[in-house]
Amino acid sequence: MRTAPRLAPAARREPGAPADAALLRRIARGDGPAFTALVERYERRFYTVARRMLGHDGDAEDAVQLTFLRVLLKAKTYRDDWQGSTWLYRVLANVCIDACRKRRHESGAPAVPEPARDERGVERLDLEAGLRRLPTEARVILLLCYAEDLSYGEVARVRGVSINTVKTQLRRAKQLMRRYLKGDDT
Amino acid sequence: MIAIDRDESALRAALLPLETPAGLRAGILRTVRRRTAGGLTAPRFDVTASTDGVALVRLGAGEVAGPTARARGWAAAAQEQLAEYLAGERSFFTVPLDLHALAPFQRAVLDATRRIPFGEVRPYAWVAARIGKARAVRAVGTALGTNPVPLLIPCHRVLRSDGNLGGYGFGLPLKSRLLDLERETPTLVGCTTTKIVCRRGCPHGRRVSPDREVVFASVQDARSVGYRPCRECRPA
Numbered sequence: 090m091r092t093a094p095r096l097a098p099a100a101r102r103e104p105g106a107p108a109d110a111a112l113l114r115r116i117a118r119g120d121g122p123a124f125t126a127l128v129e130r131y132e133r134r135f136y137t138v139a140r141r142m143l144g145h146d147g148d149a150e151d152a153v154q155l156t157f158l159r160v161l162l163k164a165k166t167y168r169d170d171w172q173g174s175t176w177l178y179r180v181l182a183n184v185c186i187d188a189c190r191k192r193r194h195e196s197g198a199p200a201v202p203e204p205a206r207d208e209r210g211v212e213r214l215d216l217e218a219g220l221r222r223l224p225t226e227a228r229v230i231l232l233l234c235y236a237e238d239l240s241y242g243e244v245a246r247v248r249g250v251s252i253n254t255v256k257t258q259l260r261r262a263k264q265l266m267r268r269y270l271k272g273d274d275t
Numbered sequence: 276m277i278a279i280d281r282d283e284s285a286l287r288a289a290l291l292p293l294e295t296p297a298g299l300r301a302g303i304l305r306t307v308r309r310r311t312a313g314g315l316t317a318p319r320f321d322v323t324a325s326t327d328g329v330a331l332v333r334l335g336a337g338e339v340a341g342p343t344a345r346a347r348g349w350a351a352a353a354q355e356q357l358a359e360y361l362a363g364e365r366s367f368f369t370v371p372l373d374l375h376a377l378a379p380f381q382r383a384v385l386d387a388t389r390r391i392p393f394g395e396v397r398p399y400a401w402v403a404a405r406i407g408k409a410r411a412v413r414a415v416g417t418a419l420g421t422n423p424v425p426l427l428i429p430c431h432r433v434l435r436s437d438g439n440l441g442g443y444g445f446g447l448p449l450k451s452r453l454l455d456l457e458r459e460t461p462t463l464v465g466c467t468t469t470k471i472v473c474r475r476g477c478p479h480g481r482r483v484s485p486d487r488e489v490v491f492a493s494v495q496d497a498r499s500v501g502y503r504p505c506r507e508c509r510p511a
Contacts, residue, residue: 128303137293150299154306155459161307166485176486183490187461190492191394216289225492226500236290249467249489250500258500263286 106130109173117164127177128157135181138232142185144221148192156184171246178239179247182229189225219266227262230255310455317361318449320426324350328371332357332424334445356476357426363460365476366393367508368427377423380406384418391432393475394457398436420444426453461490463510465502472497477508 107115107126115123135156140149159180167176220228226248233244234255245252321335324346332353339350352370359365374382387405391397403415419430420442431453435441443450465472466483472491473480491497494504494511504510 124307125304128300132300132303133292133295136295136299140293141290146296150296150302151458153299154303157303158307158310158459161311163485168486171486179486179489183461183488186492186496187394187463187490190463190490191458224496224499226496231286232290235287236292238287248500249465249487254500266286 109177110167110169110171111173113160113164113167113173113176116161117167124157124161127160131177132157134237137236138178138181138229139185141217141220141232141236142225142229143188143192144217148188152181152184152188156181159184172243175239175243175246178233178237178243182233182247186225186229215270219269222269223262223265227258227265230258231262231266234259317358318445320354320357322350322353322357324353325373327373327375329353329424329427330373330376332427353427359476360426361456363456364481366457366460366462367474367476370427372424372427374423380408380411380414381418381421384415385422385424385428385430388419388422388430388433389428391429393429393462394460396432396434396454399433399441400436402433416442432457463491463494463497465489465491465497470502471505472502472510473505474508474510477505479505479507 107123109127109130112123112127112130116127132153135153136149139152139156140146143149143152160177163180167173220231223231230244230248233239233247234241239247241252241255245255248255250258318334319337321331321333321338321340322329323331323333324339324341326341326343326346329349337354339347339354341347341350349370353368356365356368356370360368374385377385383406384402387402390405399412399415399419400409402419403409403412406415408414415433419433422428422430422444425431425444431443431450433441440447440450460475462475463472464475464480464483465488466480467487467489469483471479472494473483491502497504
């Protein structure tokens with residue numbers, strides 16, 4: 090699992106490139122190049138969230154493929170009162186969370202990421218191990234806020250909860266992470 | 276070790292985007308082509324019910340049969356639920372089944388198979404162990420092969436231990452398609468306005484528009500963010 094430099098939110102699309110909402114409207118009309126452009130724009134961001142939610146390369150790839158399939162099939166239900174990226178992250182979060190549920194039942198244990206070993210060494214192992222201790226809701230909210238830089242309002246809309254619930258879940262996630270990283274967690 | 280300080284900057288810095296694996300984009304486009312290219316017409320079934328419940332499901336012209344109006348009602352309900360299931364709008368069935376005519380061994384196999392949750396798979400050996408006859412793996416395969424109510428009892432969720440599909444009375448392409456369908460259909464769905472969580476297919480959940488739909492991994496997770504389970508479909 091290799092990391093890459095963070096893209097500032099503003100750099101998610103090239104200047105002059107169509108907005109997400111415009112791409113979604115074109116996809117709904119069956120525009121193939123618009124779909125490819127959306128895949129290019131979001132595949133890495135989606136993979137990052139899916140890999141950290143599911144903790145497994147193959148499962149993350151499956152989730153990303155399924156997410157784009159759903160985007161294609163459901164683009165007709167996209168409405169303009171949604172910001173394009175928020176709608177897309179809702180689709181991704183729904184797919185990842187359903188994958189967590191199915192894996193949890195299959196293994197008979199909570200679906201938690203496997204430790205990822207890479208060149209970043211200890212720090213990353215700590216982080217991945219901490220992430221896998223988090224409850225599913227807290228994990229997805231933490232990732233959307235801190236890895237994807239979504240605002241509280243956007244995350245609240247993605248998960249269908251209030252902004253206060255987002256803050257509560259974030260606080261809970263950080264407490265658990267802090268406790269784990271300090272070595273208090275047993 | 277990273278420190279999660281008050282302004283969370285360390286956490287943000289540590290959660291860098293990951294490099295996408297080679298071939299991800301090709302995989303996405305392949306999946307999309309495969310799933311959107313034809314062949315998605317749903318099969319139709321003939322359903323026969325007795326006075327105790329649905330007794331037989333077979334590929335056919337979409338007919339229902341039964342000795343009484345009540346039995347025919349069950350057969351019609353089964354057909355409707357099967358159509359919803361194949362459209363990705365249902366993850367469970369509520370019609371009663373009549374398995375009385377079956378031998379005790381086959382009934383035990385089908386009872387165990389019925390408990391495999393939607394979207395999951397188990398090996399034939401799991402079913403054999405579950406009914407306390409761990410060595411009867413082949414007999415389990417035979418019992419599933421003559422399942423009189425396929426789909427309603429999900430024998431398509433039973434695979435070989437090496438991951439191969441094994442067999443299926445309606446043909447392996449349909450088995451594979453059913454597994455894809457279940458993998459792609461979320462099961463536990465909440466409505467963002469009512470804050471109620473239903474199993475996919477619940478009459479209450481069906482009224483939820485797509486942009487008010489959020490998926491949960493468990494009822495416990497849903498409760499943790501202020502949702503409650505539906506009293507009608509009672510998700511577990």
